[in-house]
Amino acid sequence: MAAGQGSATEMTRALDAAAARCLRSGAQLTELRRQVLALVLETDQPLGAYALLDKLKAQRPGAAPPTVYRALDFLLEQGLIHKVERLNAFIGCVEAGHDHGHGHDHAHEHGHQFLICGGCGATIELSDHAVAHALADAARRVGFQLRKTTVEAEGFCAACLASGAGAAAGAPA
Amino acid sequence: MAAGQGSATEMTRALDAAAARCLRSGAQLTELRRQVLALVLETDQPLGAYALLDKLKAQRPGAAPPTVYRALDFLLEQGLIHKVERLNAFIGCVEAGHDHGHGHDHAHEHGHQFLICGGCGATIELSDHAVAHALADAARRVGFQLRKTTVEAEGFCAACLASGAGAAAGAPA
DNA sequence: TCAGGTTCGGTTACTATATAACGCAGGTGC
C-alpha cells in the first residue's frame, strides 16, 4: 500500500528516466540519490526528512541527517521532488515521470500547487496554469520577478467530504 | 529603522484596534499577546519565533519558547499576523490595521500572498483576488474544499532588480 | 465563603527539523 509507483518495473523506469534527465543537465543521479528518490516515490504521500532517514538506514546504516538533506537538495534542484512547506515534507514530482525532451528547467517552472486534506492526509498535486498565471500577473504588477512559487492549501478532499469527515470541521452540526 | 509602524502613536493605535477586534470576537489581547504583536509589527520583515523570543526577553526575562508560540498561535487565529511558511517566520497582517467593522472571519479569508525578495529579504504582502479565485476554482474542479491557503513566492523585488542584485541570478551576463 | 470551572502563562523537558564544519576517498587534468 501507499505505493506511488505501482510496480518495481515502473519504479525502475521512473528512476532511469530521472537519471537520464540528470545527465542531460550535467548532474549525476548517484546511488544514494537514487535510493532517496526511490523512497520518496514509493510513498505517494509527503515524507518528512527524518522519516526518510529511518527508511534509508535500512539500506545504508551509517546514514545521518546530512546524508538525506544533501540528497533532497539535489533532487529539489533537479525538479524531481517538491517540498511541501506546510508539512516540512517531500513528495515526488508528478511531472518528473513523463520525460518530455527538455525536462523543465526549474527556472521556467510552470508552477504547481498542493492540496492537503486535513481528513486523510492525502496530498494532491495540481498543475493549474490559471493559478500560475494569476500569480505571475500579480507579481509583475508590483515589479517583482518570480523565481520559485509555493502554493499550498489545506482543506478537505472529495472523498473525506463525501464520508462526512469534513462535515464536523466545515459545517458544524 | 525597519519600523513597520512609523511612530509610537501609530503603533498604539494599531494595537488598540487589534484589541478592539479581539474583544468583538470574544477573545482577549492580553499584555503578553500585545507585547508579541508589537514586536512583530515593529519589524516589517518576517521574524522567526526565536528571534522574537530574544526580543521579548528584554521585557519579560522569564520568556521561553511556549511563551511566544502560545501568543503567536493566538495572533494567527485572530488573523492579526501571518506565518510565512518558507521562512518559518511571522509577519503582521496588513489588513489588520484597517479596522473594517467585521474584521475578517478567518473562515472567510479572502486570501493573501507573499513575495519574498532573495536580494534584500523584503517581504511584500499582496491580497490579489485573481490568485485567490484561480486557486479556489482549481480546488473546486477536483472537489476539494479549501480552508486555508498558503501562497508564497521567492524572487527579486523591483528595487533589487533595478540595482542589479537580480541580474546575477535572474539573467546571466 | 468555598468548591468547581476556565483562561492564561511560567517552567521543565523534550521532539523534530535543518545546517555547519571537517575530512577523506575517488576521479580528472596537468
Next chain:
DNA sequence: GCACCTGCGTTATATAGTAACCGAACCTGA
C-alpha cells in the same frame, strides 16, 4: 606527484516546535 573537484561519512550544533505539569487570577453558583 600535485592541485582540484564532487560526493559523502561523521560529529556537533543550531533552529523550530510541543507536551505536560503547575499555579495564579478570575469567574460562577450554591
